Each structure stands twice: as C-alpha cells, then as structure tokens.
Amino acid sequence: MIKYSFSIYDLEYFLLILTRVSCFVFIAPFFSMQNTPRNVRIALSFFTSVLLYQSLTPAAVVEYNTVLEYAIIIIKEAVSGLLLGFGATLCSSIVSFAGAVADMETGLSMATLMDPNTRDMTSITGVLYQYVLTLMLIATGMYRYLFGALADSFKLIPVNGAVFHGKTLVNAMVRFLSEYVIIGFRIVLPIFCTMLLLNAVLGILAKVAPQMNMFAVGIQLKVLVGLSILFFTTSLLPRASEMIFTEMREMIVAFVEGMT
Numbered sequence: 001m002i003k004y005s006f007s008i009y010d011l012e013y014f015l016l017i018l019t020r021v022s023c024f025v026f027i028a029p030f031f032s033m034q035n036t037p038r039n040v041r042i043a044l045s046f047f048t049s050v051l052l053y054q055s056l057t058p059a060a061v062v063e064y065n066t067v068l069e070y071a072i073i074i075i076k077e078a079v080s081g082l083l084l085g086f087g088a089t090l091c092s093s094i095v096s097f098a099g100a101v102a103d104m105e106t107g108l109s110m111a112t113l114m115d116p117n118t119r120d121m122t123s124i125t126g127v128l129y130q131y132v133l134t135l136m137l138i139a140t141g142m143y144r145y146l147f148g149a150l151a152d153s154f155k156l157i158p159v160n161g162a163v164f165h166g167k168t169l170v171n172a173m174v175r176f177l178s179e180y181v182i183i184g185f186r187i188v189l190p191i192f193c194t195m196l197l198l199n200a201v202l203g204i205l206a207k208v209a210p211q212m213n214m215f216a217v218g219i220q221l222k223v224l225v226g227l228s229i230l231f232f233t234t235s236l237l238p239r240a241s242e243m244i245f246t247e248m249r250e251m252i253v254a255f256v257e258g259m260t
Contacts, residue, residue, distance in 0.1 A: 012062050012070070016077050016159045018049040023081030024150050029092040030137055032085070052151060062160055073160045080162045080259055083169075084153060087251035088146060091244050094180055095133050098187040098240075099126025105188075105195040106226025107219055125230065129187070129237070136241035142248075149252050162259045172254035179247055187240045190233045191226055198225055 022045040025031045031041060064070045103111070103123035112121040122130075137143055185192070202218045 009062070013159060014049065014053050016062065016073060017052050017056070017154070018045065019074055019077040020081035020153075020159075021045050021049045021052065021150065023078045024085040027082055027085035027089055028146055029089050030134055030143055032089070033134075048147065048150075052154060055151075056154055076160065076162050079164070080153070080157060081150075083255045083259065084150060084252060087172075087255040088248050090176060090180075091248040091251055092130070092133060094184050094244055094247070095129035095187065095240075096122050096126040097180065097184040099123045099129045101184065102126075102188045102191045102226070102230070105191055105222070106230075107222045108226070128230075129240075132237045133241050133244060136238060137245075140241075140245070142245050145249070146252075149249075149256075153256055156256055157259050165258050168258035169255065172251065172258060175254070176247070176251055183240075183243050183247060186243070190236075191229050194225060194229050195222060198222060 022042075025041050025045045025048075030036075031044070062070070062073060064073060100123050102125040106125075108124055111124050113124055113127045198218075198221060202221070205212065
C-alpha cells in the first residue's frame with residue numbers, strides 16, 4: 001500500500017506549476033493542434049508538472065494573505081505560460097504568410113483549407129508549409145527544446161517571480177514583425193521572382209500578339225509554373241524550417257527576458 005502525504009503549501013506550489021505548464025501546452029505549436037486529443041494534453045500537462053515539481057523541490061512557500069492574492073499569482077503564472085507558448089506560435093505563423101503570398105502570385109488564393117495550428121482558413125500552400133514545419137519540428141526534436149525552455153523558465157522566472165516589463169515585450173514584438181516579413185519573403189522568394197519574370201513575359205507577348213487572350217493563358221501558366229517551382233524548391237523547406245526555429249528560440253528568450 002502506497003502512502004503519500006503532502007502539505008497544503010506543497011499543493012499550492014504544484015497547482016501554480018500546473019497552471020504555467022497547462023497554459024503553455026494549450027497554446028504551444030504542435031501540442032495545441034486540433035488533432036491532439038484533450039486527454040493527451042491534460043495528461044501531458046499533469047505529468048510534466050509532476051516532474052518539474054520533483055526537480056524544483058524543496059518547494060518555496062508561496063506568500064499570500066487572501067484568496068484574491070492567490071488568484072493574482074495564478075493569473076501571473078497563466079500569463080507567463082501563455083507568453084512562452086505564444087512566442088513559439090507566432091513564429092509558426094510565418095509559413096502561413098509565405099503560403100498566402102505564394103498562392104496570391106500563382107492564382108490559388110481563393111482555394112483555402114483549415115490550418116491545423118491556428119484553426120483558421122488559410123491558403124493551400126500555407127497548409128503545405130505548415131505540415132512540413134510540423135514534420136520538421138518532430139524530426140529535429142524541436143519539441144524537446146520547447147519543453148526544455150519551459151523547464152528552464154522556472155529557474156529564470158521562479159513561481160510568483162514574474163515581473164512583466166512592457167517595454168521589453170513590445171520591443172520583442174516590433175522586432176518580430178520585421179523578421180516576420182523578411183523570413184516569409186525569403187521562403188517564397190523563388191516563386192515570387194519566377195512570377196515576376198512570367199508577368200513580364202506575358203506583358204511583352206500581349207504587346208507583340210494583341211489578338212491572343214493573355215488573361216486566359218496567363219492563369220494557366222501561373223498555376224503550372226507556380227506548382228513546378230513549388231515542387232523544385234521542396235528541398236529548401238528544411239532550411240526554411242531552420243530559420244523559423246531560430247526565430248522561435250529568439251522569441252522565447254526575448255519573452256523570458258521581458259518577464260525577469
């Protein structure tokens with residue numbers, strides 16, 4: 001028979017750890033996918049919290065005087081977990097932007113599918129890039145880095161030790177917006193440049209042979225050439241995923257610095 005006893009202070013400390021971990025799992029990429037069962041996410045949050053609680057012992061006493069103060073501490077831990085997961089989720093949205101630009105250039109922008117991460121309608125190429133990014137996240141072990149960053153956050157940001165610096169967080173968001181556009185265009189640059197050259201060729205043909213319907217011809221050529229370039233540039237997607245993962249690490253570090 002197993003007998004295990006704990007004090008109310010240990011329970012309070014464990015619940016605060018569980019709050020941060022569960023909020024992180026709720027919003028972090030791959031773990032927050034709609035295909036991931038809720039029971040799996042709950043079990044993952046609970047057992048991860050148990051391991052973190054064992055590694056963080058002896059538990060620090062959470063100082064508070066009223067129930068309202070304890071609720072505020074819970075909110076702080078929830079916001080800390082959400083910010084850490086949000087920093088990683090922001091970077092995964094870069095591929096959706098790149099896919100939207102690619103489909104707009106190839107004429108497939110009206111065809112949309114459900115994005116498994118954001119649960120929103122996005123372009124076909126964006127969904128393709130998103131699945132490739134998720135596959136590379138699993139293949140490269142990036143999910144282990146996400147949980148490692150979550151575990152390290154308890155050392156840098158102890159329970160009830162988060163101090164939110166608005167200026168640092170805003171600067172991190174502004175820097176991300178610039179990197180968002182740069183990385184997105186670097187991913188879609190082959191398709192963008194090819195479509196630019198194709199538009200120039202179609203413009204010249206429209207002047208040389210005005211009797212031809214370049215609108216009907218151009219639509220078919222854009223789809224054919226765009227899909228061909230997308231096929232030939234598939235080998236570059238692992239490199240694009242590496243750029244996104246690097247930005248993901250920088251965003252998590254920036255958000256952690258904004259809470260220390």
